[in-house]
Amino acid sequence: MVIGTKWDVEEEGTAGQLLNDIVLREIMTQDVFILDITSTALEVAQAMKDNNIGSIIVSKDGNPAGIITERDIVHKVMAEDVKPSTMLAEEIMSSPIITVKSSTDVIKASEIMVKSGIRRLGVTNGDDEITGIVTDRDILTVAPGLNTILEDLIEMNREHDIPETAEFGRGICQRCDSYVDSLSPVNGLMLCEDCKEDEGYYD
Structure with a gap:
C-alpha cells in the first residue's frame, strides 16, 4: 500500500487506521542501557561498543536525566579533542530526554520527533521509568508511507x-x-x- 500525502492518510480511513493501530510498544527496542550521570565519556563509549548500541540513557538519582548518542560522542568529545576519561556524561548528554508512553501510535511519535528535531524517543510504561527506545528508522521500517507525512511536517515546521x-x-x-x-x-x-x-x- 502506498500512501501519497498526509491528507491521503487522514481521508482514507483504512490507511489512517492501519498506522494509528501501530503503537510504540510493538516496535521499540526494549534493551535500554542506563549509566549514571557521573559516568565518563569513555565509559559511555565502551558501553555502546560492548552492547552494540547507538545510544545510552543517562540517569540522575535513579531518574532519567538525558540521552547520549554516538553523534554526541563524535561532536562533543572527539571533534573537540577532549580526553574521553576526563569528560562526564552530564557534559555531553542531550537533556531533558523526550519521552512518550508505549501506547503512543507511530503517527503521533513521528510528529513529536519532527517538531522536536530528534531521531530518538524514550518510551515509558506510564511513569518515569524508560522501558524502551524508538528511532525514526524503527518507525519508517514498519510504516514506510510515513516518509511523506514526515516531509509535510518538516515543511510545516x-x-x-x-x-x-x-x-x-x-x-x-x-x-x-x-x-x-x-x-x-x-x-x-x-x-x-x-x-x-x-x-x-x-x-
Whole structure:
C-alpha cells in the first residue's frame, strides 16, 4: 500500500487506521542501557561498543536525566579533542530526554520527533521509568508511507530563515536509512551529513 500525502492518510480511513493501530510498544527496542550521570565519556563509549548500541540513557538519582548518542560522542568529545576519561556524561548528554508512553501510535511519535528535531524517543510504561527506545528508522521500517507525512511536517515546521539549497533534498539516507531534512549525492548515493562524513567526503 502506498500512501501519497498526509491528507491521503487522514481521508482514507483504512490507511489512517492501519498506522494509528501501530503503537510504540510493538516496535521499540526494549534493551535500554542506563549509566549514571557521573559516568565518563569513555565509559559511555565502551558501553555502546560492548552492547552494540547507538545510544545510552543517562540517569540522575535513579531518574532519567538525558540521552547520549554516538553523534554526541563524535561532536562533543572527539571533534573537540577532549580526553574521553576526563569528560562526564552530564557534559555531553542531550537533556531533558523526550519521552512518550508505549501506547503512543507511530503517527503521533513521528510528529513529536519532527517538531522536536530528534531521531530518538524514550518510551515509558506510564511513569518515569524508560522501558524502551524508538528511532525514526524503527518507525519508517514498519510504516514506510510515513516518509511523506514526515516531509509535510518538516515543511510545516521549517524555520523560515533557513535557506533552500538546490543540491540538498529531504528523504531517507541510502546508507543508514534515517529520514533527514537534507541529503547530498556522494558516490552515486544520497547520504545524510553523518554518512557523508563517514564516506570521507567534506564540503
